[in-house]
Amino acid sequence: xxxxxxxxxxxxxxxxxxxxxxxxxxxxxxxxxxxxxxxxxxxxxxxxxxxxxxxxxxxxxxxxxxxxxxxxxxxxxxxxxxxxxxxxxxxxxxxxxxxxxxxxxxxxxxxxxxxxxxxxxxxxxxxxxxxxxxxxxxxxxxxxxxxxxxxxxxxxxxxxxxxxxxxxxxxxxxxxxxxxxxxxxxxxxxxxxxxxxxxxxxxxxxxxxxxxxxxxxxxxxxxxxxxxxxxxxxxxxxxxxxxxxxxxxxxxxxxxxxxxxxxxxxxxxxxxxxxxxxxxxxxxxxxxxxxxxxxxxxxxxxxxxxxxxxxxxxxxxxxxxxxxxxxxxxxxxxxxxxxxxxxxxxxxxxxxxxxxxxxxxxxxxxxxxxxxxxxxxxxxxxxxxxxxxxxxxxxxxxxxxxxxxxxxxxxxxxxxxx
Amino acid sequence: xxxxxxxxxxxxxxxxxxxxxxxxxxxxxxxxxxxxxxxxxxxxxxxxxxxxxxxxxxxxxxxxxxxxxxxxxxxxxxxxxxxxxxxxxxxxxxxxxxxxxxxxxxxxxxxxxxxxxxxxxxxxxxxxxxxxxxxxxxxxxxxxxxxxxxx
Numbered sequence: 001x002x003x004x005x006x007x008x009x010x011x012x013x014x015x016x017x018x019x020x021x022x023x024x025x026x027x028x029x030x031x032x033x034x035x036x037x038x039x040x041x042x043x044x045x046x047x048x049x050x051x052x053x054x055x056x057x058x059x060x061x062x063x064x065x066x067x068x069x070x071x072x073x074x075x076x077x078x079x080x081x082x083x084x085x086x087x088x089x090x091x092x093x094x095x096x097x098x099x100x101x102x103x104x105x106x107x108x109x110x111x112x113x114x115x116x117x118x119x120x121x122x123x124x125x126x127x128x129x130x131x132x133x134x135x136x137x138x139x140x141x142x143x144x145x146x147x148x149x150x151x152x153x154x155x156x157x158x159x160x161x162x163x164x165x166x167x168x169x170x171x172x173x174x175x176x177x178x179x180x181x182x183x184x185x186x187x188x189x190x191x192x193x194x195x196x197x198x199x200x201x202x203x204x205x206x207x208x209x210x211x212x213x214x215x216x217x218x219x220x221x222x223x224x225x226x227x228x229x230x231x232x233x234x235x236x237x238x239x240x241x242x243x244x245x246x247x248x249x250x251x252x253x254x255x256x257x258x259x260x261x262x263x264x265x266x267x268x269x270x271x272x273x274x275x276x277x278x279x280x281x282x283x284x285x286x287x288x289x290x291x292x293x294x295x296x297x298x299x300x301x302x303x304x305x306x307x308x309x310x311x312x313x314x315x316x317x318x319x320x321x322x323x324x325x326x327x328x329x330x331x332x333x334x335x336x337x338x339x340x341x342x343x344x345x346x347x348x349x350x351x352x353x354x355x356x357x358x359x360x361x362x363x364x365x366x367x368x369x370x371x372x373x374x375x376x377x378x379x380x381x382x383x384x385x386x387x388x389x390x391x392x393x394x395x396x397x398x399x400x401x402x403x404x405x406x407x408x409x410x411x412x413x414x415x416x417x418x
Numbered sequence: 419x420x421x422x423x424x425x426x427x428x429x430x431x432x433x434x435x436x437x438x439x440x441x442x443x444x445x446x447x448x449x450x451x452x453x454x455x456x457x458x459x460x461x462x463x464x465x466x467x468x469x470x471x472x473x474x475x476x477x478x479x480x481x482x483x484x485x486x487x488x489x490x491x492x493x494x495x496x497x498x499x500x501x502x503x504x505x506x507x508x509x510x511x512x513x514x515x516x517x518x519x520x521x522x523x524x525x526x527x528x529x530x531x532x533x534x535x536x537x538x539x540x541x542x543x544x545x546x547x548x549x550x551x552x553x554x555x556x557x558x559x560x561x562x563x564x565x566x567x568x569x
Contacts (some may be wrong), residue, residue, distance in 0.1 A: 119542055165564045167456040169541035177543070 009049060012058060015216075019136040020063045022107035026170065028070050031160050037073055041066035042135070059104075109172050109224050117168045118184040124159040125188045126195065131156055133220075134213045134382040144210045145195065182225075186234045186292060189218045193238050208245070214238060222277070229284035232277045233292035239274035240299035243267040255399035258311060259308040273302045291327035294319055298335075313342035330358040334366055346373040361390035365400055368407070377411035380404075423473045457493070457565035458545045464558035466530035469497045478555035488537065489553050495535035529558050536565065 017038050025034035041062050055061040115128045123145075130141040142152040162168070173181040196210025218235040225231055247261035279295045282289065289297065300318050305311040320336035333356045340351025349370045358361060364387035372380035382406035388397065426474060485492050501523035510516040523530060535552070539545035542562070548562045 117542075119546070165566075166562075167458075167541040167545070169543055171541075171543075173543070265534060268565070 006050070009054070010046065012054070013042045013045045013049070013062070014135045016059045016062050017045075017066075018133060020059060020066055021132065021135065022111035023104055024063070024066055024070060025111060026107055027067075029076065031132065031163070032157075033070060033073055033077070034066075037066045037070035038062075038135070040069040051416070066184055098251075101148075105224060108171050108220070112185060112221065112224075113172055113181060114168055114170050115164060116181075116188045117163075117184040118181070119168060120159060120162065120165065122187060122191055124155060124162075125184075126191050127152060127155050128159050129188050129192060129217065130210075130213060133217055136213070144207060144213070149370070178228075179230075182228060182230050185221065186230050189214050189221065189231075189234050190239075190292070193241075197241065211238075211242060211245070215242060216300075227284070229281045230290065230292055232281035232284070233290070233296050236274045236277035236281060237292055237296035237299050239270045240296060240303045243270035243303055244273065249395060253395055255395050258302065261368065263307065266303065271300075274303070275300055289322065289326075291323060292362065294323040294326070298323070311342070313339055317343050317417060330356065330360070334362055337366060337370075341370055341373070346370040359386075361387045361392050364390070368400075368403065372403075372407050372410075373415075377407040377414060380407045381411055427549055441506045451490070452535065454540060456541065456545070457567070458537045458539055458549075459563045459565055460495075460535040460537055460545075460552060461561040461563065462533040462535075462552060462554040462558070463527075463561065464532050464554040466501050466532065468500050470537065484551050484553065486547055488535075491507055491538050493536045493538055495533065497533040498553040500532070501530045 007028070012304065021034055021038045022055050024038060025031050027039075028034050044065055045058070045062060112133060115132050116125050121127070127141055127145060130144055131134045131138065136144065138153050139149045141156075142149040145152065172178075176278065193211055193214035196207045196212070198212060215235070215238050218231060218238055221231040222235050242263065243266050244258075246267070247263070247265050248256060274296065281293055281296070285293065298316060300311055301319065308340055317336065317339040320332060320339050324332050324336060334353075337349050337352045337356060340352045350367065353363070353367055353370065364365060364383050367385035368380045368387060371377075371383060381404055384400055384407065388400050388404065392400070469478060481497075504521075504523045506520045506522070506524050508518045508520075510518060532554075537545060537548055539548060542564075545562050549555060549562050552560050554560050
């Protein structure tokens with residue numbers, strides 16, 4: 001069996017596992033126990049299916065196995081707690097018929113809205129989504145979020161406790177609450193993707209795995225709520241960004257700037273799907289755009305430009321102006337500065353940059369680039385040093401060091417000439 | 419037989435943890451509705467003022483309006499004198515040790531704990547909706563905390 005087949009099997013097992021978890025959680029009334037039971041069932045599937053072949057109904061197989069594991073776990077727990085055994089409950093659990101497709105869909109949605117409830121902090125929601133909605137193990141969640149398994153386990157326990165104690169409901173929100181609650185869900189998907197797309201530190205630029213989980217979750221959301229605009233916009237924005245991933249670094253793992261990326265290697269199918277989703281989403285909202293739609297539109301502008309020089313920077317600037325009005329953030333401001341510099345020149349860019357308050361690594365890096373474009377190499381080197389003093393992913397740091405060295409050489413050459 | 423086992427199953431699910439109880443599946447019987455309610459404390463953080471002073475009569479009307487809207491959901495509560503009247507008590511070492519008192523509230527903050535309600539709600543969403551009707555929610559903040567029940 002090749003690795004490719006193993007991967008597909010692993011995907012299938014995890015996908016179906018995530019689907020049945022929601023229903024099992026409702027039946028046993030305990031999220032933690034359902035998680036453990038489903039994890040044991042998926043492990044059993046990965047052990048036996050490569051030998052016995054994939055059963056004709058993998059979901060039913062997993063559902064039955066997970067229920068048996070849940071019964072075992074319940075029995076053990078009840079013995080420990082010294083409780084009288086609830087024979088009827090266990091009998092119900094071991095019933096032969098699996099849940100209907102509709103029930104599975106409803107349960108999944110309920111679980112998504114529970115795990116992504118705005119009363120939970122965003123980091124807590126992200127960790128819980130990876131564990132419960134994506135079906136990753138605690139170790140995998142920890143690896144995704146660049147933390148330790150112990151810290152992750154603690155955070156997950158705290159979050160589950162809050163869900164139970166505070167009475168966060170297991171329910172799809174009423175229509176009037178849906179837009180706001182859906183945004184809380186989309187924020188989780190987006191945070192997940194960002195965590196995978198740009199690492200704040202560490203050896204790699206981003207983690208492909210986490211991004212893939214985010215896209216998978218976004219897809220499930222679109223599948224479950226095909227008529228809602230927000231999930232379609234989030235998936236569009238993820239696909240349009242992800243389409244460029246392969247060209248963001250060279251084979252050695254070094255940063256390749258947008259201007260230098262090989263656009264023929266961008267994933268055209270993902271771009272086409274992203275644009276289709278964005279259009280569908282915009283039709284739903286009658287032309288008014290929310291932050292996710294604007295982000296998708298920005299990614300689309302880059303994805304559709306045949307070359308860097310052909311990029312419609314005026315349109316990109318217009319989109320950033322809209323985005324900062326609905327969703328002001330430091331990252332949006334910095335990207336807007338870059339667009340201003342492309343449209344109105346580096347000096348205008350620097351003026352706009354001066355009005356951005358947060359001076360982080362990217363702020364200094366942008367300042368350095370804008371100074372270098374006007375030939376102010378010595379000042380660019382100083383700004384680049386400030387950027388390098390901050391923590392960033394290693395490829396990003398190496399790229400900034402290379403730029404600094406180039407500018408230092410030019411500054412020196414200019415000094416000799418002068 | 420089946421209906422009976424379903425009912426027992428439901429009560430068992432509820433006894434484990436109420437939040438999983440899906441009210442859409444099967445209407446719970448009347449006396450169990452009581453069980454399904456969770457008690458919350460809505461802690462009111464607002465300007466540290468003397469609510470009994472004449473200039474706050476209007477503010478009090480806002481709170482009266484809230485208790486009217488909330489009706490039976492409010493099971494208790496109190497407004498507190500300003501923090502200038504507060505005394506923090508500590509006992510040194512263990513029980514029976516020296517009693518040490520300090521003037522003022524436990525934590526000096528811009529917005530002070532000035533009162534609380536005890537609320538009953540079916541879940542956190544319902545509790546949040548209620549808390550959003552308390553005047554401090556737009557003129558300060560309301561902290562919603564589930565009440566711990568023992569036994």
